[in-house]
Amino acid sequence: MRSDESKPGNVTKAAERLKVGFVLARSFTLSAFAMFVDTLRLASDEDDRSGRIHADWQVLGSTRHLITSSCGIQVAPTSDFVDPSRYDYIVVVGGLLSVKEPVDRETVNFLKKAALQKVPLIGLCTGTFILAEAGLMKGHVTCVSWLHARAFQERFPDLPVRSDRIFNLDRRRGSCAGGSSAADIAAALVRRHISPHAEKKALEVLQIVKARSSADVQPRRALEEKYEDPRIRAVMIRMEQHLDEELDMGDLGSAVGLSQRQLERLFQKSIGTSPARAFGKIRMERARLLLAQSSASLIEIALDVGYRNSAHFSRAFKREFGHTPSSLRSRKAVVN
Structure with missing residues (x-):
């Protein structure tokens, strides 16, 4: 991957511009494409002029026919398939997995x-598929959304995949979970090939406080996907969807055709804990993620995971992790 020694304020020569070619799948995800290309656009010029000074990009296609995104918006290719070596990266933007032939x-x-x-090839969203x-x-770790992890494992059982990180840059391959993480992986390339100054400017215009790194975890992980029993998966989904509420375990059992006692026995046998304890762990994991990746106050986080006061929340958090939410925040501040 090419390096770039440009400094803030320097004008990169056209021959040195970061060049990216996009390949859009049928029913591609518009948000992932837009976040990536707009990060390039805003990093490429000063102010809001959108000039292609530090970067250039094209939408590549075998034809010039309009390509329809999953939301119905259409995009026209701007270039035929030329020599790939003209580009520093080829970015494949995936979309709906139900499309049998996403590309020709x-x-x-x-x-x-x-x-x-x-x-280097980069897959955005399901572009990795x-x-x-x-x-x-082959020989590369693929990052996908938790939503698509099981489908990827089933379709490509011999390929390593992870759904806990937002993106991965692995030698000559890149991959990301999609959505806003497309801006994060694009920001990493801008920082590498243009400058940290250009990255900061692009993110500020996009109203993004700070780019996440490849070490950051996805905001939501599908905990239920760990379990084979469909009743446990259904209960876990309901728990994740109602973290800020008090859930009745009897109602959870009824929703999957079990009594509360039967649900408790199923959980104990399958995952070694009670439904109530599993719900508590999910809440605490969500709280820890919010503490690490947001600036929300303790009371806001407490309310988000179903606690009505920060003191009760702090005690529960310390029982789970051995330290208080405040101490975790303090360590985060020192690192940053």
Whole structure:
């Protein structure tokens, strides 16, 4: 991957611009594409002029036909498939997994040619499925959304995948969970190839306080996907959806055709704890994530996970993790 020695305020020559080619799948995710390309656009010029000074980008296609996103908005390719080596990165924007042929054969051949020429390939959202289907993710760790982790594992059982991180840059491959994490991976490339100044400017315009790193975890992890029993998965989903409420364990059992006692026995046998204890752990994990990745006050976080006062919340948090929420915040402040 090319390095760039440009400094804040310097104008990068056209030949040195960060060049990105986008490949859009049928029913691609518009938000992921927009977040990535707008991070490039805002980093490429000063103020809000959108000039292609430090970066350039094209939407590549085998035809110039409009490509329809999953929300119905259409985008027209701006370039045919040219020599992949013209680009520093080829970014594949995926979309709905229900689409049987998200890209055509000519597109697959173009991606394979880019890989042979050692052009780094990045999959946004489910774009990693397209790369993996083409055999282009072997030897690389793939980052996907928790929402798509099981589908990826089932379709590509021999490929390492993780759904706990928001993005991954692995030698000549990149991948991200989609959504706002597309801005984070784009910011990492801007910082690497243009400058930290350009990254900061782009994020400020996008109203993003700070880019997340590849070490940051996804805001929500599908805890229920760990369990085979569909009744446990259904209960876990309901718990995650109602963290700020008091849930009646009897009602949870009834929702999956079990009495409260039967639900407790099922949980104890399958995961070694009670439903109430599992609910408490989910709440605390959510609280720890909010403490680490948000500036919300303790009382706001307490209310978000179902506690009506910060003192009760702090005691429960300390029982779970061995330290108070305040001490975790203090350590975070020292690190930052």
